[in-house]
Amino acid sequence: MFAYLLNLSVLICVNAILAMTLNFLMGYAGIFSLAHAVFFGVGAYTAAFVSMHFSDSLFVCTAAAMIISGALSLALALPALRVRGEYFVAASLGLQMLAVTVFSEWRSVTGGLGGITNIPAVKVFGVPIETANGFFALGVGYLIAVALIIVVLLRSSFGRNLQAIRDSESAAYALGKNVSAIKTLSVVVSAALASSAGVVYTFYLSFINVEGFTLDLSVLLMAMVIIGGTGSLLGPIVGAALLMLLPAGLSFVPGLPQAEVGLVQQAVYGLVMVLLMIYRPGGIVGGGSRKLAASAAVKGAR
């Protein structure tokens, strides 16, 4: 039972990092990306590749994952500068579908549909991390680090510029802000931080394949952010924990056939999403409305 909870906690940390970094885009930059799982995947594959071919040091792997993920995120920044709203969602969706094809077909690096197995243990200053306790510490450590980076960024002038752009791009432009540079930077930061979750995930499972990085995950992450509350710091963490605990909770409901649990869970996510959009578009942590939550976030960042 304890091992089960520990396992769940590590996965909650990974998902919370992803949800937080997605929220950085959705809640603060106003960019609704359906391609977040791509950068998670890029981080995971990079970490696996680096650890198998170059170095098994955690820092080298993380740095490599963040650099590659940040560089590739320019493919997402490009449409973010050109279009907004529906068009951007469609573009990010296109990117997500492309990435899944690349993940499953570029066999020499990603191992194809079978994925990569036997990823070596990662080392911190020469000490390998192998136990679940170790990974729990790693996950929590990364989560705190990512949270701190995001808080610091949001309190800086960069964060305020970002929120200004979200609230009114034209006004920010008129005030002489370099809208393109700020938007691009926010996408790069978000993707780079998201890749760190991929690093933890890769070494924790020591097996990855394309199944973990599909559109389903991107949607799930969006659901975590929406359900937890966009534009708040705690919201995505709450959303991630809730959506990860829900499957665990539902598997204890008596009378539900085990084989169908996944389907019921998914349907419940959907239902929760619809009901929240109708009754509480600001999410659980956010205020009653998204605009309220957004203005509260602006105040908090001041």
Place this chain on the structure above:
Amino acid sequence: MLLLQLLINGIQLGALYALTAGGFSLIFGATRIFHFAHGAAFMIAGYAFYEIYDKLHLPWYLALIVSALVTVAFGVLLDRLVYTPIKRHENSFFTLFAGAFGVGIIVQNMIGFFFGRGFVAISTPLSKGVPLLPGLYVSPLAGIAVVVALLAFFGLHAFLSRSHTGMALRALADSPELVRAYGMSPQKLSQTAFALGSLLVVPAAILSGASAGLNPSVGSHVMLISLAATIVGGVGSLRGAAFAGLLLGLAESLALAWFSSQWSEAVVFVVLFLFILFRPSGFFGRALVH
């Protein structure tokens, strides 16, 4: 001969994409609702037909009528019970999109629950290929798909340009306020758009259920394609959606000549991505307003 075969397959696929994309485009153009649950309507239509025709062994026209009724009811009820309350509470692209997405997830998983996750096919002798030329097989379904798509688009075009309601629908896209000022109900018009848009997916769902089969995740694939077609064709342009649907179907099929089948979907999204980057207003769309 391979290319010709792929071309014909592509036209059949394209006709089906054009129908679903036309429905999405009609709804999105008139109501500005990013109806991501359009794929769910497709699934409902396909599985309703399968249940009645294949499971209950009732005649096909009965199955067709019930399938159409259920799908239209789904679209209209969705507008009334989900989109309208969301709009009243907080009308933004994002809330509507998330609501629609939720509905799509629910429907996909309910269908998986009741019909299983595997493929089911609507059985009909019409899906069997007939050799037209040596090595060239064409099933009667391909012809039916093209004829149905043409009829639907000419009918819809006539409706939108001639009838009173059709003109009001186009007006709704431009200004709901003005529509109200002229004494018409934007609410009713929105429901009309949903009814018509959902009706368009019925033949597409049944025909693709007969030719390629249905599984619970087909809906999201179809949804992504119609979304791509709507944007490539130009938002608000029915002609554009039809044309782009055909184009994407052809691209997906012809890509098989050069790439392995895993890449065919990626080809569609490369086309979409390039269009969004370089020509976001699409083929026939009006200039994009930020």
